[in-house]
Amino acid sequence: MTNKIKVEHLDFYYGNFQALKDINMDIHQNKITALIGPSGCGKSTFIKTMNRMFDLIDGTKATGSISFDGTELLDKNLDVVQLRKRIGMVFQKPNPFPKSIEENVLYGVKRHGDVPKSEWDELVKTSLKKASLWTEVEHKLNQSAFSLSGGQQQRLCIARALATKPEVLLMDEPTSALDPIATAKIEELLEELKKEYTVIIVTHSMQQAARISDYTGFFLNGELIEFGLTKTVFSNPTDKRTEDYITGRFG
Amino acid sequence: MEKRKRHQTEEKIIEIGLILVSTISILTTIGIVITLFYESYEFFMEVSMIEFFTTLRWAPVFDPPSFGVLPLLSGTLLIAVLSSFISLPLGLGSAIYLSEFASKKMRQLIKPLLELLAGIPSIVYGFFALTFITPLIRQILPDTSVYNALSASIAVGIMTLPMVASLSEDAMMAVPDSIRQGAYALGSTRLEVALHVIVPAAFSGIAASFMLAISRAIGETMIVAIAAGQTPTFTLNPLESIQTMTGFMVNMALGDIQQGSIEFKTVFVVGALLFLVTLALNFIAKFVIQKNREVY
Numbered sequence: 410m411t412n413k414i415k416v417e418h419l420d421f422y423y424g425n426f427q428a429l430k431d432i433n434m435d436i437h438q439n440k441i442t443a444l445i446g447p448s449g450c451g452k453s454t455f456i457k458t459m460n461r462m463f464d465l466i467d468g469t470k471a472t473g474s475i476s477f478d479g480t481e482l483l484d485k486n487l488d489v490v491q492l493r494k495r496i497g498m499v500f501q502k503p504n505p506f507p508k509s510i511e512e513n514v515l516y517g518v519k520r521h522g523d524v525p526k527s528e529w530d531e532l533v534k535t536s537l538k539k540a541s542l543w544t545e546v547e548h549k550l551n552q553s554a555f556s557l558s559g560g561q562q563q564r565l566c567i568a569r570a571l572a573t574k575p576e577v578l579l580m581d582e583p584t585s586a587l588d589p590i591a592t593a594k595i596e597e598l599l600e601e602l603k604k605e606y607t608v609i610i611v612t613h614s615m616q617q618a619a620r621i622s623d624y625t626g627f628f629l630n631g632e633l634i635e636f637g638l639t640k641t642v643f644s645n646p647t648d649k650r651t652e653d654y655i656t657g658r659f660g
Numbered sequence: 661m662e663k664r665k666r667h668q669t670e671e672k673i674i675e676i677g678l679i680l681v682s683t684i685s686i687l688t689t690i691g692i693v694i695t696l697f698y699e700s701y702e703f704f705m706e707v708s709m710i711e712f713f714t715t716l717r718w719a720p721v722f723d724p725p726s727f728g729v730l731p732l733l734s735g736t737l738l739i740a741v742l743s744s745f746i747s748l749p750l751g752l753g754s755a756i757y758l759s760e761f762a763s764k765k766m767r768q769l770i771k772p773l774l775e776l777l778a779g780i781p782s783i784v785y786g787f788f789a790l791t792f793i794t795p796l797i798r799q800i801l802p803d804t805s806v807y808n809a810l811s812a813s814i815a816v817g818i819m820t821l822p823m824v825a826s827l828s829e830d831a832m833m834a835v836p837d838s839i840r841q842g843a844y845a846l847g848s849t850r851l852e853v854a855l856h857v858i859v860p861a862a863f864s865g866i867a868a869s870f871m872l873a874i875s876r877a878i879g880e881t882m883i884v885a886i887a888a889g890q891t892p893t894f895t896l897n898p899l900e901s902i903q904t905m906t907g908f909m910v911n912m913a914l915g916d917i918q919q920g921s922i923e924f925k926t927v928f929v930v931g932a933l934l935f936l937v938t939l940a941l942n943f944i945a946k947f948v949i950q951k952n953r954e955v956y
Contacts, residue, residue: 490849
């Protein structure tokens with residue numbers, strides 16, 4: 410069992426508000442780690458520390474350590490461009506760029522300039538295939554991404570993230586804006602993706618966490634209450650609060 | 661029931677009132693167009709269109725007069741193009757800085773300042789051009805005329821810059837933040853996000869601000885009347901004294917001309933041409949925006 414990311418004593422602040430308190434967690438390679446908990450518990454904040462998206466918000470501060478294959482992610486001098494290439498992200502609402510489907514997939518590659526032009530077509534194809542969108546869009550790659558349905562747009566965003574060949578995929582409630590059918594498609598897809606990628610997914614749905622993840626972390630008020638194998642967390646939680654949450658007594 | 665009926669009557673009255681109000685501006689426009697084209701028609705009864713559009717000498721008050729409008733047209737276009745070289749890139753640059761780079765505090769400080777710049781009356785810019793920019797140019801290029809197109813263009817460019825900056829910034833700020841975050845999450849730098857995502861997404865708004873700036877430059881009167889000169893010259897040399905269409909019109913309007921005379925009609929025919937140029941520009945803008953629109 411390899412640790413892809415090791416989080417130790419992570420504290421996180423929005424101004425004076427402490428959003429995360431002493432988080433310790435091991436993210437295992439080629440597994441799906443689900444983060445659950447009620448709104449405002451810090452689970453979204455937590456995944457945003459891993460690709461340093463919080464840099465974009467004024468007045469935020471993270472202390473402690475996040476080690477990604479031995480690289481310290483909280484290092485001030487870290488090249489976040491390289492980091493975000495290795496750790497991709499999919500957001501709550503589909504957010505394709507107002508460009509063609511093909512342009513969306515190629516966006517990262519064009520910025521990083523590390524794939525020769527001759528391989529672009531192939532990259533578009535494989536990325537869209539991995540996101541199981543290829544058959545639906547192969548004849549309209551030049552159409553606007555906004556011509557797609559919400560579920561297709563979200564899979565396009567996944568394809569876009571995969572095209573930069575990341576090692577880790579962060580997903581912040583990727584199905585919360587989608588209907589059940591589109592959600593099922595994405596869940597199916599995750600099963601495939603974990604063969605190649607390490608996936609961390611924030612979800613508001615405990616059923617989803619139970620269905621798809623290998624590990625589950627339960628957050629409450631900025632603390633990681635419980636973390637372990639999904640099976641164990643759901644069938645035999647050690648903390649009373651976890652039990653209350655997963656049995657639907659609050660949240 | 662009574663009450664409902666009364667409400668309906670009120671609604672109707674208000675609706676008619678609003679229609680009347682909006683009709684005023686439409687009627688005014690129609691009135692202006694009719695006057696312009698009626699007087700222009702009279703003008704062309706006396707002067708041939710061929711002379712007007714193809715000859716290179718504009719001297720309507722001389723004896724014998726000549727009515728080649730091209731020098732005025734070239735003067736106007738020269739000012740429009742040169743001022744665009746200043747207002748468009750600097751305005752867009754400021755907008756990119758304000759929307760993508762500046763901190764909130766900085767934005768709150770700079771934006772009102774920019775808008776202040778936009779509120780300065782154009783006659784002030786005109787004197788600024790004549791008494792500050794022109795001497796500066798003449799120090800570098802001593803052969804420059806006292807009245808010259810370059811100085812006026814710079815002033816017009818500075819005057820229209822805040823409009824480009826402010827409107828472009830509005831368009832860029834209107835791009836949803838989720839799109840910006842998506843771009844950052846893919847490992848883009850700030851500049852890449854600005855140039856490859858935000859500017860294309862806000863293109864229609866930015867283009868509209870460009871067109872508005874160019875239209876204002878074409879219609880700008882006081883600066884060019886003061887700083888560009890009163891010599892209709894068919895030239896592309898910005899260091900020479902020129903006259904624009906608006907410059908000519910204000911000049912004529914200040915002079916002593918008789919209603920119904922040919923000089924009087926020239927003001928209208930030049931006005932009509934100005935109107936057509938601006939109209940054409942608007943159509944081009946619409947077309948460009950439509951063709952490049954990125955919907956989000």
